Amino acid sequence: MTANPPATDKTSRRSVLNWLSSVALFGSAVVSVFSNLVFMKPRATYGAPSRFSIGRPEDFPSGTRISLDARRVCIVREGDRLAAISTTCTHLGCIVGVAETGFACPCHGSRFDQDGNVTGGPAPKPLPWYSINLTPNGELTVDTSVEVQQGAYFQV
């Protein structure tokens, strides 16, 4: 048997390895915890896409108020100004109808004016407005994930 190496060396080599292993294991623990946390939020939604095309500006002549029920949005055009107003009632989520004077909810009788402000009924908040953009292919897109200020029209 040869002479033992000095005790200090041995412990130092050991502690270095210990230190290295713990760093690596701790690192992978951190990475896995982090990835699990990221997984908590789903990347894909299974509902309808929030950004969708509604057609060309010419499809909406001035004075139009069209409700796209499938998309739950009402397209309003006045002159050169366009707006997309949500048709989901802020009370319990029914689809509000487009009336002459504004919007009316068939479920509990909430009423909104032409800009979506509450004029009656149980609705707590005005109807939100969504952002409209003109894409390079000449079509308008509405993005329901981006709300804009009431009265912020899109200029064609």
Next chain:
Amino acid sequence: MRLALAISSFVVLIVHGIVFYNQFFHRWERHQTAYFDQARALSKNEHERAELDARKPRIEQIIVTQFGESRVDRCVTCHIAADDPRFQGHAHPLRTHSYSTALGDAERNGRWERRHKFSDFGCTVCHDGQGRGLDNFYSHGEDHYWPDPLLGYVAQHGWRDDFRPQLLGIEYMEANCAQCHTEENFAGAPQVVRGRRLYFESNCYGCHRIEGLSDGTLGPDLSDVGKKFKLDYLWESIVDPRANSATSFMPKFNLNAADVKALVIFLKSRRGINYTETSLERYRARLGAPREIVETSAAPPVAASNVIERGRQLVRDRYCAACHKLEKDGVVAPDLSFEGLIRDEDWLLEHFLNPRSRMPDSIMPAFRFPRQDFQAMTAYLASLKTPPPAADSAAAYNAFCARCHGERGNGEGPIALYLDPSPRDLTKTAFMNSKTPERLFDSIRNGVPGTSMPGWARVMDDARITELRDYVQATFVKQPRRELTARRLPDANPVAAGAESAARGEAIYLRRCAGCHGRKADGKGPNSLDILPRPRNLRNAEFVNSLSDRRLFDSLLYGVQGTAMPPWIDYGLSTNDVGDLVNYIRSLNPKPDRNLTARR
């Protein structure tokens, strides 16, 4: 030990790191970032730029509900510039989807408008592929287990190398056009139109069924073959039918590659229910009569002298030899090389028009050719009057009989499997020795009506037939004949025919006979599968009407030796009972009116 621990912990860390990187840093994010950068450079005003700045990479998807089951197409996650006209000529995936007037896109004021808007149609409706995939390998369907790879763009690994390159090409997508554009001659899908024409011209329809188009029963149903199989399987099944199913008797049609491609595209377009149809319309189409006659390539009326030549050409072009023997041999159906001596013109024409009119269990498809084509083919076949040379009885047996009855006379000739009723096993001593030599002679000379056994009177003279019969008796029947005991049989049915007698006969029939011959008397009773030879189909009018009462009484009362038919006289049936049965069987087989049965 600690060193190993340290190393393995680093390995674990690295693996974790790789997994983490793959899971959270995506190629589509890089594509989208690149798109935003390039689009920002191309944008003309501040508003657009602000909008692009606000966008962050995210999974873009189109949900399509109008075409069959709901689809989620995430293709635009990478192909984010598909609908941005500024990206024409860029590299994939950031490239504008091409505009094409063939697809119905229209250019107005220098701006293209799509006929098939992506927001309505999505991508996979036309392209196939896996809409939910976010990775080339899966979304393009390169994964072997994905049933619909991108049509015309992706050939999966494992597809056969010899025609793999042929399976790529934009024209394959026409198969999906036909999902909505089901018109027969839709100009936008010329390959489908061509494939459909070939389906009829190459006689695929004779054996295969496609709902609303054809109703062949010999081959597999192709109504939803495009949904079930990939391009390579379809191609392989056409050029090499035995590659996947060793027992297939589908002929090799030797079509050129362009024709095979058109057929594959047509078959790929058969996906069962179409997007444009409701199941009610589908049902109505099924009830509707199939097309009567195929539009063949314009056939001018043929001069009488050329009819035979035209018939020869038709017989060759329509691959009769795919089953029959005529120059080539398909080894499925009888020899036609001296058909003129075996069948007459009436028989041939009627057999063409309705193969089951004189042979109720024939598997020959009813082809829908124009009548004049059938007449030409009939004339040609009837003109074939040169039997193969046969010096002695052994040679004659091999030339004429062995194809069905087998070289060893055991009824297992090469085509026996496809004949119904199957050829008689000539080695069955009990059967052969229970029939008089005159009866055997008669069967050879005049044939057995309603079966594939033709009369040989015009091929061989009586002396030769006698010789052949004795040869069969000597070669295949192992035991010598014994004197047949005389049987007491009435010459004519003693029970008068009539509804009452037939009703009594039916009652007896259901108790005594239906087990083997079946409730419908079609020879397919529950016991029939265990019995060889199979029980007779008693609805074979041609056969039953050729039998005398005496012969029926013989079979019923004394049984048929060498088969499962017992002598019913031993089981308590009286002559009157048998008379009722005979009346019942006869009532199932009215004398056919030839004019009525000429067409189905």
